[in-house]
Amino acid sequence: MSLIEDLIEKLQWLPGIGKKTAQRLAFFLQKMDVGRIKELTDAILKARLELKECSICHNLGETDPCEICSSPNRNRDMICVVEQPADVMVIEKIGEYKGLYHILHGVISPIDNIGPEDLKIESLIARVKEQNVSEVIVATNPTTEGDVTALYIARLLKPLNIKVTRIARGLPTGSDLGLADTTTILRAFEGRNEL
Amino acid sequence: MILQAIEYEGFRNLINSRLTFCNTLNVITGNNGAGKTNLLEAIFFAAYCTSFRTNDDRNMVKFNEPYMRVTAISEDTTATVFYNGTKRMVINGNEKSRLSEYIGWLPCVVMSFNDIWMIKGAPAKRRNFLDWLLIKIYPAYGSHLTEYRKILRQRNTILQQKKYHASLLQVYNDQFIQHGNLIYAHRRKIVPILKEKIGIVSKDLGLDGISFEYLSSCPDMMITSNDLKKVEPLEIQRGETIIGPHRDDFTINIGGRPAKQYASQGECRILALLLKLIEREVIRQKMNQEPIYLIDEATLELDHFRRKRFFELIEGQIFFATVQEFDELNFRNKKRFVIKEGLIAVS
Numbered sequence: 001m002s003l004i005e006d007l008i009e010k011l012q013w014l015p016g017i018g019k020k021t022a023q024r025l026a027f028f029l030q031k032m033d034v035g036r037i038k039e040l041t042d043a044i045l046k047a048r049l050e051l052k053e054c055s056i057c058h059n060l061g062e063t064d065p066c067e068i069c070s071s072p073n074r075n076r077d078m079i080c081v082v083e084q085p086a087d088v089m090v091i092e093k094i095g096e097y098k099g100l101y102h103i104l105h106g107v108i109s110p111i112d113n114i115g116p117e118d119l120k121i122e123s124l125i126a127r128v129k130e131q132n133v134s135e136v137i138v139a140t141n142p143t144t145e146g147d148v149t150a151l152y153i154a155r156l157l158k159p160l161n162i163k164v165t166r167i168a169r170g171l172p173t174g175s176d177l178g179l180a181d182t183t184t185i186l187r188a189f190e191g192r193n194e195l
Numbered sequence: 196m197i198l199q200a201i202e203y204e205g206f207r208n209l210i211n212s213r214l215t216f217c218n219t220l221n222v223i224t225g226n227n228g229a230g231k232t233n234l235l236e237a238i239f240f241a242a243y244c245t246s247f248r249t250n251d252d253r254n255m256v257k258f259n260e261p262y263m264r265v266t267a268i269s270e271d272t273t274a275t276v277f278y279n280g281t282k283r284m285v286i287n288g289n290e291k292s293r294l295s296e297y298i299g300w301l302p303c304v305v306m307s308f309n310d311i312w313m314i315k316g317a318p319a320k321r322r323n324f325l326d327w328l329l330i331k332i333y334p335a336y337g338s339h340l341t342e343y344r345k346i347l348r349q350r351n352t353i354l355q356q357k358k359y360h361a362s363l364l365q366v367y368n369d370q371f372i373q374h375g376n377l378i379y380a381h382r383r384k385i386v387p388i389l390k391e392k393i394g395i396v397s398k399d400l401g402l403d404g405i406s407f408e409y410l411s412s413c414p415d416m417m418i419t420s421n422d423l424k425k426v427e428p429l430e431i432q433r434g435e436t437i438i439g440p441h442r443d444d445f446t447i448n449i450g451g452r453p454a455k456q457y458a459s460q461g462e463c464r465i466l467a468l469l470l471k472l473i474e475r476e477v478i479r480q481k482m483n484q485e486p487i488y489l490i491d492e493a494t495l496e497l498d499h500f501r502r503k504r505f506f507e508l509i510e511g512q513i514f515f516a517t518v519q520e521f522d523e524l525n526f527r528n529k530k531r532f533v534i535k536e537g538l539i540a541v542s
Contacts, residue, residue: 108363109349110349110350110352110353110356110363111348111349111352115360115363116360116363144342144345144346144349144370145349147370148346148349148366148367148370151366151369151370152362152363152366155362155365155366156362181293181295181296181335181338182295182334182335183335183338183339
């Protein structure tokens with residue numbers, strides 16, 4: 001295998017990179033400054049080696065426990081459950097939520113061979129039991145898998161007498177009712193609030 | 196609804212072209228394999244973004260072509276479906292992200308030689324008929340069905356696991372009931388209409404004693420947690436979900452006896468057409484529109500009287516693919532197309 005073929009094949013290890021994209025990237029890299037390439041590969045390696053999974057919330061960070069879990073300014077009786085570390089970044093960007101997180105690293109999907117035991121659900125239950133948590137907000141994605149995962153977690157937490165909530169789903173802000181699809185409108189009606 | 200013109204690129208064996216149609220009868224003749232059905236399929240694709248023959252969109256792209264595109268034009272709508280691995284749909288310049296926002300602009304009734312399997316074949320063929328009818332009149336039904344099937348697959352996987360997960364199954368049961376009942380709610384709306392229409396349309400065709408009966412795997416077309424609990428041991432043993440809309444069926448009865456077992460070949464043929472004429476009645480009633488008709492050799496095996504009656508009954512715009520023309524096609528206005536190796540010419 002030639003050097004370029006080898007590179008193209010390895011680039012395809014990354015998610016979302018098919019053959020075409022891999023080819024484009026490989027030839028782009030050939031034109032790139034060697035110093036820049038070194039910066040890139042160093043960053044990849046450094047992140048991979050030095051990022052730690054937080055032993056409390058399973059988020060990725062430079063310290064264990066992570067910055068959020070060890071912060072004195074966070075509200076410790078609230079836990080927001082999300083699918084992926086990227087979801088934490090999205091919610092943190094808004095800056096409104098002051099509680100803690102718990103990252104599942106996936107959703108339940110039996111056809112993909114992912115059961116509850118493959119996710120960080122057990123540690124969530126243990127956490128809730130140990131800490132004095134008053135509310136668990138489940139913010140998994142509004143997909144069938146996300147819904148099932150949310151309901152499963154709710155079932156496990158219910159005997160502990162803890163308030164379990166699910167983030168609302170409905171219409172995007174600034175949009176028009178006429179442009180929304182029926183399922184979204186239906187959900188928006190189900191999740192209506194009193195004014 | 197009148198389809199005025201169609202434009203296609205990279206579609207099956209058809210040579211890229213633009214055709215304009217007449218408002219009444221459009222006859223497409225050609226030898227076997229010339230591409231008659233492909234033209235009907237292209238029209239259907241512009242209406243519903245999918246095929247009535249294949250589940251894999253890739254099959255519709257011409258060999259060695261990177262993409263396909265079909266644009267259909269009616270009096271007030273220009274709609275394009277584009278496919279190159281992913282699909283894009285545009286109506287009057289507005290891109291639609293969901294299928295349910297796109298479909299419905301051009302209601303079609305397809306009548307094909309293979310429709311006979313709705314009468315003689317497996318229950319899946321009949322469910323497919325019901326589901327498509329519901330998608331045509333309630334586009335959101337399609338996404339409910341997709342969700343339901345996803346839950347079903349997940350639930351079946353759990354039932355197949357050696358050490359099945361009891362509390363997870365509970366969650367899937369709740370979801371299954373919720374999504375299954377959404378499907379049932381739609382089917383409950385349509386069944387009485389079908390029962391009513393079958394009486395009227397069968398008389399129009401000169402048939403007597405025809406009735407429609409929905410065969411539900413759940414009492415009263417509704418899943419309850421009790422029903423599900425009762426069959427759970429059996430489901431775990433068999434590793435699949437044995438009740439729900441995906442296990443239902445319907446039967447057409449002649450004189451109280453199911454056509455599937457008792458009807459002759461010719462009777463099955465006319466009953467298949469009957470179902471399609473009922474579909475047409477439902478579309479007319481629910482959408483307040485005359486659908487267009489894509490007819491692919493569906494009148495073969497009919498006697499002269501029935502064939503004549505059939506063409507008298509249809510009032511809308513017809514696209515008729517046939518190897519050979521026959522007397523009943525002598526409409527006052529018609530446009531004839533001849534297709535040879537994918538090239539379509541007006542004759």
